[in-house]
Amino acid sequence: MFNVVIEPFIPVTYHGESQPRHISITQLIIDAHLIVDVHGPSPVAESGLLRLLYAFTWRIATRIAPDLADIDLACDEPRTWFKVRNDLLEAGRFPPEAIDEYFTASGHCWDLVDNKRPFLQDKRLADDCVSKTTKKVKGQKQSTTTPVTSGINKLEFERRSGNNEMLLFSHHTNHNPTPLSLDEGFWAILSQLNYAAGGKNTPRVISSGVAKSEAFNAPARRGISFHPWGKNLYTTLIAGLPAFDDTFGRPDPHLPFPWETADVAPVGPQLEPVWPHSAWTRSWTHAVLLVPDSNRTSFIDGYLTTAVTKNIKGAPDPYMVWEEKKNDTAPRKMSTGRALWRELDAVLTVAPRRRQPSVITDLAKLPSTLRSQFGIRTYALASDQARNDQWDSVTFPGLTHYLEQSDPTAAGRFARTVMIIEQVGRTLERVAYNTWVAISGNSTRKNESGSAPWKMLTEPVMAAYWEHAENLFWSHISTNDDDTVWNAVVRSAFESLASLLHHHRRTHPGAAALADAWSRLWAEKPRQPKRS
Known part of the structure:
Protein backbone atom coordinates (compact mmCIF):
# COMPACT_ATOMS: atom_id res chain seq x y z
CA MET A 1 0.00 0.00 0.00
CA PHE A 2 1.12 3.55 -0.77
CA ASN A 3 -1.27 6.09 0.71
CA VAL A 4 -0.51 9.31 -1.16
CA VAL A 5 -1.78 11.58 1.63
CA ILE A 6 0.10 9.81 4.46
CA GLU A 7 3.47 8.82 2.95
CA PRO A 8 6.16 11.49 3.65
CA PHE A 9 7.55 12.03 0.15
CA ILE A 10 6.69 15.67 -0.73
CA PRO A 11 9.69 18.04 -0.47
CA VAL A 12 8.80 21.39 1.12
CA THR A 13 10.70 24.35 2.56
CA TYR A 14 9.59 25.73 5.91
CA HIS A 15 9.94 29.39 6.82
CA GLY A 16 13.41 30.12 8.13
CA GLU A 17 14.90 26.86 6.82
CA HIS A 33 0.94 28.50 7.00
CA LEU A 34 4.54 27.60 7.96
CA ILE A 35 5.68 26.43 4.51
CA VAL A 36 7.07 28.87 1.95
CA ASP A 37 7.60 26.51 -0.99
CA VAL A 38 6.79 23.07 -2.33
CA HIS A 39 9.10 21.23 -4.72
CA GLY A 40 8.55 18.67 -7.44
CA PRO A 41 11.17 16.71 -9.38
CA SER A 42 10.38 18.89 -12.43
CA PRO A 43 8.27 21.97 -13.19
CA VAL A 44 5.56 19.85 -14.85
CA ALA A 45 5.32 17.54 -11.83
CA GLU A 46 5.25 20.48 -9.43
CA SER A 47 2.58 22.20 -11.51
CA GLY A 48 0.48 19.02 -11.42
CA LEU A 49 0.86 18.80 -7.64
CA LEU A 50 -0.23 22.42 -7.19
CA ARG A 51 -3.45 21.79 -9.13
CA LEU A 52 -4.10 18.69 -7.03
CA LEU A 53 -3.52 20.69 -3.85
CA TYR A 54 -6.05 23.28 -5.05
CA ALA A 55 -8.67 20.52 -5.23
CA PHE A 56 -7.84 19.34 -1.70
CA THR A 57 -7.92 22.96 -0.53
CA TRP A 58 -11.35 23.45 -2.08
CA ARG A 59 -12.82 20.55 -0.14
CA ILE A 60 -11.23 21.61 3.15
CA ALA A 61 -11.99 25.31 2.68
CA THR A 62 -15.66 24.65 1.94
CA ARG A 63 -15.88 22.68 5.18
CA ILE A 64 -14.59 25.75 7.03
CA ALA A 65 -16.60 28.28 4.98
CA PRO A 66 -19.60 26.56 3.32
CA ASP A 67 -20.59 29.82 1.57
CA LEU A 68 -17.57 29.36 -0.69
CA ALA A 69 -19.52 26.54 -2.40
CA ASP A 70 -22.83 28.44 -2.42
CA LEU A 88 -10.27 32.67 4.81
CA LEU A 89 -7.01 34.30 3.77
CA GLU A 90 -6.99 36.44 6.87
CA ALA A 91 -7.73 33.39 9.07
CA GLY A 92 -4.14 32.38 8.35
CA ARG A 93 -4.29 28.56 8.57
CA PHE A 94 -6.40 25.44 8.08
CA PRO A 95 -8.02 23.95 11.21
CA PRO A 96 -6.45 20.47 11.66
CA GLU A 97 -9.84 18.90 12.38
CA ALA A 98 -11.18 19.95 8.95
CA ILE A 99 -8.13 18.40 7.27
CA ASP A 100 -8.48 15.18 9.21
CA GLU A 101 -12.20 15.03 8.49
CA TYR A 102 -11.59 15.21 4.75
CA PHE A 103 -8.63 12.86 4.39
CA THR A 104 -10.18 10.17 6.60
CA ALA A 105 -13.64 10.33 5.00
CA SER A 106 -15.01 6.97 3.91
CA GLY A 107 -15.24 6.27 0.20
CA HIS A 108 -12.00 8.04 -0.71
CA CYS A 109 -9.23 5.95 -2.22
CA TRP A 110 -5.71 7.25 -1.66
CA ASP A 111 -3.78 4.04 -2.40
CA LEU A 112 -1.55 4.33 -5.46
CA VAL A 113 -1.39 0.53 -5.87
CA ASP A 114 -4.96 -0.40 -4.89
CA ASN A 115 -6.25 -3.46 -6.76
CA LYS A 116 -9.61 -1.89 -7.61
CA ARG A 117 -9.23 1.90 -7.43
CA PRO A 118 -5.59 2.97 -7.72
CA PHE A 119 -5.28 6.70 -7.08
CA LEU A 120 -5.80 8.81 -10.25
CA GLN A 121 -5.57 5.71 -12.45
CA ASP A 122 -7.99 3.79 -14.67
CA LYS A 123 -7.98 0.07 -13.89
CA ARG A 124 -9.92 -0.63 -17.11
CA LEU A 125 -6.82 -0.05 -19.22
CA ALA A 126 -5.52 -3.54 -18.43
CA ASP A 127 -8.56 -4.87 -20.32
CA ASP A 128 -8.96 -2.08 -22.88
CA CYS A 129 -5.36 -1.92 -24.15
CA VAL A 130 -4.99 -5.34 -25.76
CA SER A 131 -4.24 -6.90 -29.10
CA LYS A 132 -6.41 -9.69 -30.37
CA THR A 133 -5.08 -12.59 -32.48
CA THR A 134 -7.08 -15.38 -34.06
CA LYS A 135 -5.71 -18.68 -35.26
CA LYS A 136 -7.07 -22.07 -36.21
CA VAL A 137 -6.53 -24.95 -33.85
CA LYS A 138 -7.75 -28.34 -35.10
CA GLY A 139 -9.94 -26.58 -37.63
CA GLN A 140 -11.53 -24.21 -35.12
CA LYS A 141 -10.84 -20.49 -34.66
CA GLN A 142 -9.46 -19.51 -31.29
CA SER A 143 -8.92 -15.94 -30.19
CA THR A 144 -6.41 -14.75 -27.66
CA THR A 145 -5.82 -11.31 -26.25
CA THR A 146 -2.48 -9.91 -25.16
CA PRO A 147 -1.99 -6.77 -23.06
CA VAL A 148 -0.38 -3.89 -24.98
CA THR A 149 1.39 -1.65 -22.49
CA SER A 150 3.04 1.70 -23.13
CA GLY A 151 6.25 0.84 -21.29
CA ILE A 152 7.44 2.44 -18.08
CA ASN A 153 9.70 4.87 -19.96
CA LYS A 154 6.62 6.33 -21.68
CA LEU A 155 5.12 7.16 -18.30
CA GLU A 156 8.20 8.91 -16.93
CA PHE A 157 8.25 12.41 -18.39
CA GLU A 158 12.05 12.71 -18.42
CA ARG A 159 12.75 9.48 -20.29
CA ARG A 160 13.06 8.92 -24.01
CA SER A 161 10.62 6.34 -25.40
CA GLY A 162 9.57 5.21 -28.86
CA ASN A 163 9.51 8.14 -31.29
CA ASN A 164 9.60 10.79 -28.58
CA GLU A 165 12.64 12.89 -29.49
CA MET A 166 12.71 14.46 -26.06
CA LEU A 167 15.49 16.92 -25.40
CA LEU A 168 14.78 16.75 -21.66
CA PHE A 169 15.58 13.10 -21.19
CA SER A 170 17.65 10.95 -18.89
CA HIS A 171 19.67 8.03 -20.22
CA HIS A 172 17.16 5.20 -20.10
CA THR A 173 16.40 2.72 -22.88
CA ASN A 174 13.42 0.52 -23.69
CA HIS A 175 15.65 -2.58 -23.75
CA ASN A 176 16.22 -2.63 -20.00
CA PRO A 177 13.94 -0.04 -18.40
CA THR A 178 14.54 0.95 -14.81
CA PRO A 179 11.46 0.56 -12.58
CA LEU A 180 9.93 3.62 -10.95
CA SER A 181 9.71 3.85 -7.18
CA LEU A 182 6.19 4.37 -5.85
CA ASP A 183 6.71 8.07 -5.20
CA GLU A 184 8.23 8.48 -8.70
CA GLY A 185 5.08 6.85 -10.02
CA PHE A 186 2.96 9.47 -8.25
CA TRP A 187 4.91 12.29 -9.90
CA ALA A 188 4.73 10.53 -13.29
CA ILE A 189 0.93 10.28 -13.07
CA LEU A 190 0.52 13.98 -12.24
CA SER A 191 2.90 14.97 -15.05
CA GLN A 192 1.09 12.90 -17.67
CA LEU A 193 -2.46 13.82 -16.70
CA ASN A 194 -1.59 17.52 -16.93
CA TYR A 195 1.09 17.64 -19.66
CA ALA A 196 0.92 14.48 -21.80
CA ALA A 197 1.25 14.96 -25.55
CA GLY A 198 -1.60 14.34 -27.92
CA GLY A 199 -1.27 12.31 -31.07
CA LYS A 200 -0.57 8.60 -31.24
CA ASN A 201 -0.70 6.75 -27.93
CA THR A 202 -1.24 3.13 -26.90
CA PRO A 203 -4.41 1.88 -28.67
CA ARG A 204 -7.46 1.45 -26.48
CA VAL A 205 -10.59 -0.52 -27.36
CA ILE A 206 -13.42 1.88 -26.63
CA SER A 207 -16.55 0.24 -28.04
CA SER A 208 -17.60 -2.70 -30.20
CA GLY A 209 -14.01 -3.73 -30.73
CA VAL A 210 -13.00 -0.32 -32.16
CA ALA A 211 -9.52 0.73 -31.03
CA LYS A 212 -8.55 4.39 -30.68
CA SER A 213 -4.93 5.52 -30.36
CA GLU A 214 -5.22 9.25 -31.02
CA ALA A 215 -5.27 11.46 -27.93
CA PHE A 216 -5.63 15.20 -27.39
CA ASN A 217 -3.06 17.36 -25.64
CA ALA A 218 -3.39 17.38 -21.87
CA PRO A 219 -4.79 20.68 -20.51
CA ALA A 220 -1.67 22.26 -19.00
CA ARG A 221 0.45 21.36 -22.06
CA ARG A 222 -1.43 23.95 -24.03
CA GLY A 223 0.04 27.04 -22.38
CA ILE A 224 2.01 28.79 -19.64
CA SER A 225 0.45 28.62 -16.17
CA PHE A 226 0.53 31.63 -13.83
CA HIS A 227 -0.32 31.23 -10.15
CA PRO A 228 -0.66 33.69 -7.25
CA TRP A 229 2.25 33.02 -4.89
CA GLY A 230 1.79 34.20 -1.34
CA LYS A 231 4.03 34.59 1.69
CA ASN A 232 3.23 30.99 2.64
CA LEU A 233 1.59 27.96 1.09
CA TYR A 234 -1.70 28.59 2.87
CA THR A 235 -2.24 31.96 1.19
CA THR A 236 -0.97 30.54 -2.11
CA LEU A 237 -3.58 27.78 -2.09
CA ILE A 238 -6.53 29.93 -1.01
CA ALA A 239 -5.72 32.67 -3.56
CA GLY A 240 -5.42 30.00 -6.27
CA LEU A 241 -9.09 29.01 -5.98
CA PRO A 242 -10.78 30.55 -9.05
CA ALA A 243 -14.00 32.52 -8.75
CA PHE A 244 -16.95 31.51 -10.89
CA ASP A 245 -17.59 33.24 -14.20
CA ASP A 246 -19.76 32.40 -17.19
CA THR A 247 -16.90 30.84 -19.16
CA PHE A 248 -16.81 27.95 -16.69
CA GLY A 249 -20.12 26.54 -17.89
CA ARG A 250 -22.31 25.27 -15.09
CA PRO A 251 -21.35 25.48 -11.42
CA ASP A 252 -21.28 22.24 -9.44
CA PRO A 253 -19.00 22.75 -6.42
CA HIS A 254 -19.98 19.42 -4.82
CA LEU A 255 -19.27 17.25 -7.85
CA PRO A 256 -17.04 14.32 -6.78
CA PHE A 257 -13.36 14.36 -7.66
CA PRO A 258 -11.93 11.15 -9.19
CA TRP A 259 -10.65 9.80 -5.84
CA GLU A 260 -14.01 10.42 -4.15
CA THR A 261 -16.06 8.03 -6.25
CA ALA A 262 -15.88 4.43 -7.42
CA ASP A 263 -17.31 5.47 -10.78
CA VAL A 264 -14.77 6.04 -13.54
CA ALA A 265 -15.83 8.45 -16.27
CA PRO A 266 -17.00 6.56 -19.38
CA VAL A 267 -14.84 6.83 -22.47
CA GLY A 268 -16.54 9.38 -24.70
CA PRO A 269 -16.50 13.10 -25.53
CA GLN A 270 -14.59 15.32 -23.13
CA LEU A 271 -16.63 16.17 -20.05
CA GLU A 272 -18.52 19.45 -20.10
CA PRO A 273 -16.91 22.35 -18.22
CA VAL A 274 -17.89 22.59 -14.56
CA TRP A 275 -16.82 25.13 -11.93
CA PRO A 276 -14.44 24.69 -10.21
CA HIS A 277 -13.40 21.15 -11.23
CA SER A 278 -12.43 21.98 -14.82
CA ALA A 279 -9.49 23.98 -13.50
CA TRP A 280 -7.98 20.95 -11.77
CA THR A 281 -9.17 17.47 -12.83
CA ARG A 282 -12.15 17.56 -15.18
CA SER A 283 -10.22 18.66 -18.28
CA TRP A 284 -7.86 15.68 -18.33
CA THR A 285 -7.70 13.99 -21.74
CA HIS A 286 -5.51 10.97 -20.90
CA ALA A 287 -5.92 7.83 -18.81
CA VAL A 288 -3.03 6.27 -16.88
CA LEU A 289 -2.41 2.92 -15.21
CA LEU A 290 0.88 1.89 -13.63
CA VAL A 291 1.75 -1.79 -13.22
CA PRO A 292 3.47 -2.63 -9.90
CA ASP A 293 5.88 -5.50 -9.37
CA SER A 294 4.80 -8.60 -7.41
CA ASN A 295 5.81 -7.01 -4.11
CA ARG A 296 4.07 -3.71 -4.92
CA THR A 297 7.21 -1.74 -4.09
CA SER A 298 7.90 -0.28 -7.55
CA PHE A 299 6.31 0.16 -10.98
CA ILE A 300 7.66 -1.95 -13.84
CA ASP A 301 5.23 -1.11 -16.64
CA GLY A 302 2.29 1.09 -17.45
CA TYR A 303 -0.40 2.30 -19.81
CA LEU A 304 -0.88 5.81 -21.21
CA THR A 305 -3.75 6.31 -23.61
CA THR A 306 -6.75 8.45 -24.42
CA ALA A 307 -9.56 9.11 -21.98
CA VAL A 308 -11.81 11.00 -24.44
CA THR A 309 -13.01 10.43 -27.97
CA LYS A 310 -13.83 14.04 -28.79
CA ASN A 311 -12.22 17.27 -27.64
CA ILE A 312 -14.82 19.93 -26.85
CA LYS A 313 -14.25 23.61 -26.29
CA GLY A 314 -13.88 23.87 -22.54
CA ALA A 315 -13.65 26.71 -20.09
CA PRO A 316 -10.56 28.94 -20.39
CA ASP A 317 -8.01 27.74 -17.87
CA PRO A 318 -8.03 30.37 -15.07
CA TYR A 319 -4.24 30.09 -14.71
CA MET A 320 -3.41 30.94 -18.35
CA VAL A 321 -3.35 33.93 -20.70
CA TRP A 322 -5.90 33.46 -23.50
CA GLU A 323 -5.60 35.20 -26.86
CA GLU A 324 -8.03 35.53 -29.75
CA LYS A 325 -6.69 33.93 -32.91
CA LYS A 326 -8.89 34.12 -35.98
CA ASN A 327 -12.25 32.74 -34.82
CA ASP A 328 -10.98 30.97 -31.74
CA THR A 329 -9.12 31.56 -28.50
CA ALA A 330 -5.98 29.74 -27.42
CA PRO A 331 -3.64 29.93 -24.44
CA ARG A 332 -0.28 31.64 -24.79
CA LYS A 333 2.45 29.03 -25.18
CA MET A 334 6.07 28.95 -24.11
CA SER A 335 8.62 29.41 -26.90
CA THR A 336 11.96 27.64 -26.66
CA GLY A 337 14.62 30.05 -25.45
CA ARG A 338 12.13 32.78 -24.51
CA ALA A 339 12.43 33.88 -20.87
CA LEU A 340 9.22 33.87 -18.87
CA TRP A 341 9.56 37.46 -17.65
CA ARG A 342 8.71 38.49 -21.20
CA GLU A 343 5.17 37.13 -20.69
CA LEU A 344 4.38 39.18 -17.59
CA ASP A 345 2.83 42.17 -19.36
CA ALA A 346 0.13 39.84 -20.74
CA VAL A 347 -0.57 38.63 -17.21
CA LEU A 348 -0.75 42.02 -15.50
CA THR A 349 -2.11 44.38 -18.15
CA VAL A 350 -5.29 44.63 -20.19
CA ALA A 351 -5.24 44.44 -23.99
CA PRO A 352 -7.80 43.87 -26.75
CA ARG A 353 -8.30 40.26 -27.86
CA ARG A 354 -6.52 38.98 -24.76
CA ARG A 355 -7.74 37.56 -21.45
CA GLN A 356 -5.58 37.68 -18.33
CA PRO A 357 -5.46 34.67 -15.99
CA SER A 358 -8.54 35.15 -13.84
CA VAL A 359 -6.81 34.00 -10.63
CA ILE A 360 -4.33 36.86 -11.13
CA THR A 361 -6.94 39.53 -11.85
CA ASP A 362 -8.89 38.26 -8.82
CA LEU A 363 -6.01 39.50 -6.66
CA ALA A 364 -7.38 42.99 -7.25
CA LYS A 365 -10.31 41.97 -5.02
CA LEU A 366 -7.95 41.64 -2.06
CA PRO A 367 -7.31 44.43 0.43
CA SER A 368 -4.10 46.25 -0.55
CA THR A 369 -2.30 44.99 2.57
CA LEU A 370 -2.95 41.39 1.50
CA ARG A 371 -2.46 41.98 -2.21
CA SER A 372 1.04 43.37 -1.73
CA GLN A 373 2.14 40.04 -0.23
CA PHE A 374 1.63 38.15 -3.50
CA GLY A 375 3.96 37.40 -6.36
CA ILE A 376 3.47 35.18 -9.41
CA ARG A 377 4.76 31.63 -9.93
CA THR A 378 5.00 30.42 -13.55
CA TYR A 379 5.19 26.89 -14.97
CA ALA A 380 5.86 26.28 -18.65
CA LEU A 381 6.73 23.55 -21.12
CA ALA A 382 7.95 24.33 -24.64
CA SER A 383 6.99 21.46 -26.89
CA ASP A 384 5.62 20.37 -30.21
CA GLN A 385 3.25 17.45 -30.73
CA ALA A 386 5.82 14.75 -29.95
CA ARG A 387 8.82 16.48 -28.40
CA ASN A 388 9.43 18.27 -25.11
CA ASP A 389 12.13 20.89 -25.67
CA GLN A 390 12.33 22.99 -22.53
CA TRP A 391 10.58 23.47 -19.22
CA ASP A 392 10.88 26.22 -16.69
CA SER A 393 9.47 27.58 -13.46
CA VAL A 394 10.12 31.07 -12.08
CA THR A 395 8.69 33.00 -9.15
CA PHE A 396 8.35 36.77 -9.59
CA PRO A 397 7.84 38.52 -6.23
CA GLY A 398 6.07 41.81 -5.61
CA LEU A 399 4.38 42.28 -8.99
CA THR A 400 0.78 42.81 -7.91
CA HIS A 401 1.49 46.56 -7.69
CA TYR A 402 1.54 46.53 -11.50
CA LEU A 403 -1.81 44.75 -11.91
CA GLU A 404 -3.94 46.99 -14.12
CA GLN A 405 -7.10 46.31 -12.14
CA SER A 406 -5.30 47.72 -9.08
CA ASP A 407 -3.11 50.52 -10.50
CA PRO A 408 -3.60 51.37 -14.20
CA THR A 409 -0.80 53.97 -14.14
CA ALA A 410 1.80 51.53 -12.83
CA ALA A 411 0.54 48.89 -15.27
CA GLY A 412 0.97 51.34 -18.15
CA ARG A 413 4.60 52.01 -17.21
CA PHE A 414 5.20 48.28 -16.90
CA ALA A 415 3.72 47.58 -20.34
CA ARG A 416 5.67 50.39 -22.04
CA THR A 417 8.95 49.12 -20.63
CA VAL A 418 8.24 45.65 -21.98
CA MET A 419 7.24 46.98 -25.39
CA ILE A 420 10.37 49.12 -25.73
CA ILE A 421 12.57 46.14 -24.92
CA GLU A 422 10.69 43.93 -27.38
CA GLN A 423 10.82 46.52 -30.17
CA VAL A 424 14.55 47.10 -29.77
CA GLY A 425 15.04 43.33 -29.80
CA ARG A 426 13.26 43.01 -33.15
CA THR A 427 15.32 45.88 -34.56
CA LEU A 428 18.57 44.40 -33.26
CA GLU A 429 17.93 41.07 -34.96
CA ARG A 430 17.55 42.81 -38.34
CA VAL A 431 20.56 45.03 -37.67
CA ALA A 432 22.71 42.03 -36.69
CA TYR A 433 21.85 40.31 -39.97
CA ASN A 434 22.72 43.42 -41.99
CA THR A 435 26.00 43.71 -40.08
CA TRP A 436 26.85 40.09 -40.91
CA VAL A 437 26.21 40.75 -44.61
CA ALA A 438 28.31 43.93 -44.58
CA ILE A 439 31.31 42.29 -42.91
CA SER A 440 31.19 38.83 -44.53
CA GLY A 441 29.95 39.89 -47.98
CA ASN A 442 27.62 36.86 -47.81
CA SER A 443 23.91 37.64 -48.15
CA THR A 444 22.88 34.01 -48.62
CA ARG A 445 19.99 33.14 -46.32
CA LYS A 446 20.77 29.40 -46.45
CA ASN A 447 23.75 27.57 -47.86
CA GLU A 448 23.71 24.24 -49.72
CA SER A 449 23.55 22.24 -46.50
CA GLY A 450 20.44 24.16 -45.42
CA SER A 451 22.10 26.02 -42.55
CA ALA A 452 21.94 29.79 -42.09
CA PRO A 453 25.51 31.14 -41.76
CA TRP A 454 24.35 34.57 -40.54
CA LYS A 455 23.03 32.94 -37.37
CA MET A 456 26.65 32.56 -36.25
CA LEU A 457 26.39 36.25 -35.41
CA THR A 458 22.69 36.88 -34.77
CA GLU A 459 22.14 34.05 -32.26
CA PRO A 460 24.92 35.02 -29.80
CA VAL A 461 24.02 38.70 -30.23
CA MET A 462 20.39 38.06 -29.31
CA ALA A 463 21.34 35.77 -26.43
CA ALA A 464 23.53 38.52 -24.98
CA TYR A 465 20.84 41.13 -25.56
CA TRP A 466 18.09 39.20 -23.78
CA GLU A 467 20.36 38.40 -20.86
CA HIS A 468 21.09 42.11 -20.35
CA ALA A 469 17.50 43.08 -21.16
CA GLU A 470 16.15 41.21 -18.14
CA ASN A 471 18.30 43.33 -15.80
CA LEU A 472 17.20 46.49 -17.60
CA PHE A 473 13.57 45.37 -17.32
CA TRP A 474 13.66 44.99 -13.54
CA SER A 475 15.53 48.26 -13.04
CA HIS A 476 13.22 50.33 -15.29
CA ILE A 477 9.66 48.98 -14.83
CA SER A 478 8.89 51.85 -12.48
CA THR A 479 10.55 54.51 -14.66
CA ASN A 480 8.07 57.09 -15.86
CA ASP A 481 10.28 58.46 -18.65
CA ASP A 482 10.23 56.49 -21.92
CA ASP A 483 13.36 58.29 -23.16
CA THR A 484 15.36 57.02 -20.19
CA VAL A 485 14.24 53.45 -20.84
CA TRP A 486 14.82 53.73 -24.58
CA ASN A 487 18.31 55.14 -24.24
CA ALA A 488 19.40 52.43 -21.80
CA VAL A 489 17.96 49.62 -23.91
CA VAL A 490 19.40 50.83 -27.23
CA ARG A 491 22.88 51.27 -25.74
CA SER A 492 22.69 47.76 -24.29
CA ALA A 498 29.73 45.43 -30.78
CA SER A 499 31.22 43.21 -28.06
CA LEU A 500 31.14 40.25 -30.46
CA LEU A 501 32.78 42.25 -33.24
CA HIS A 502 35.67 43.88 -31.38
CA HIS A 503 38.16 42.30 -33.82
CA HIS A 504 36.39 44.02 -36.72
CA ARG A 505 36.21 47.51 -35.24
CA ARG A 506 39.56 48.54 -36.72
CA THR A 507 38.75 47.28 -40.22
CA HIS A 508 36.98 49.59 -42.64
CA PRO A 509 34.05 47.20 -43.33
CA GLY A 510 33.68 46.49 -39.60
CA ALA A 511 33.77 50.14 -38.54
CA ALA A 512 31.31 51.09 -41.27
CA ALA A 513 28.96 48.22 -40.37
CA LEU A 514 28.96 49.15 -36.69
CA ALA A 515 28.37 52.82 -37.49
CA ASP A 516 25.40 51.80 -39.63
CA ALA A 517 24.13 49.53 -36.86
CA TRP A 518 24.31 52.39 -34.35
CA SER A 519 22.27 54.63 -36.65
CA ARG A 520 19.66 51.97 -37.42
CA LEU A 521 19.12 51.12 -33.75
CA TRP A 522 18.45 54.76 -32.87
CA ALA A 523 16.38 55.45 -35.99
CA GLU A 524 13.34 53.37 -34.93
CA LYS A 525 12.58 55.13 -31.69
CA PRO A 526 8.78 55.38 -31.36
CA ARG A 527 7.16 58.65 -30.40
CA GLN A 528 4.59 56.87 -28.27
CA PRO A 529 4.84 53.09 -27.82
CA LYS A 530 1.47 51.55 -28.53
CA ARG A 531 0.06 48.80 -26.36
CA SER A 532 -1.06 45.73 -28.28
Missing part, protein backbone atom coordinates in the same frame (compact mmCIF):
# COMPACT_ATOMS: atom_id res chain seq x y z
CA SER A 18 17.18 26.44 3.82
CA GLN A 19 16.97 22.67 3.32
CA PRO A 20 13.74 20.95 2.21
CA ARG A 21 12.00 18.39 4.41
CA HIS A 22 9.99 15.45 3.09
CA ILE A 23 6.49 15.37 4.55
CA SER A 24 3.08 13.92 3.72
CA ILE A 25 0.35 15.80 1.87
CA THR A 26 -1.72 15.77 5.07
CA GLN A 27 1.12 17.38 7.02
CA LEU A 28 1.73 19.80 4.16
CA ILE A 29 -1.80 21.18 4.46
CA ILE A 30 -1.71 21.20 8.27
CA ASP A 31 1.55 23.21 8.15
CA ALA A 32 0.70 25.23 5.03
CA ILE A 71 -23.87 28.50 -6.09
CA ASP A 72 -26.16 31.52 -5.74
CA LEU A 73 -23.41 33.45 -4.01
CA ALA A 74 -20.75 32.47 -6.55
CA CYS A 75 -22.94 33.28 -9.56
CA ASP A 76 -24.98 36.28 -8.42
CA GLU A 77 -23.07 37.90 -5.55
CA PRO A 78 -19.37 37.74 -6.47
CA ARG A 79 -18.44 40.56 -4.05
CA THR A 80 -19.82 38.53 -1.15
CA TRP A 81 -18.08 35.39 -2.45
CA PHE A 82 -14.74 37.22 -2.52
CA LYS A 83 -15.33 38.47 1.02
CA VAL A 84 -15.75 34.85 2.15
CA ARG A 85 -12.50 33.93 0.41
CA ASN A 86 -10.68 36.97 1.80
CA ASP A 87 -11.84 36.10 5.31
CA ALA A 493 21.57 46.39 -27.67
CA PHE A 494 24.47 48.03 -29.48
CA GLU A 495 26.96 46.75 -26.92
CA SER A 496 25.57 43.21 -27.36
CA LEU A 497 26.48 43.47 -31.05
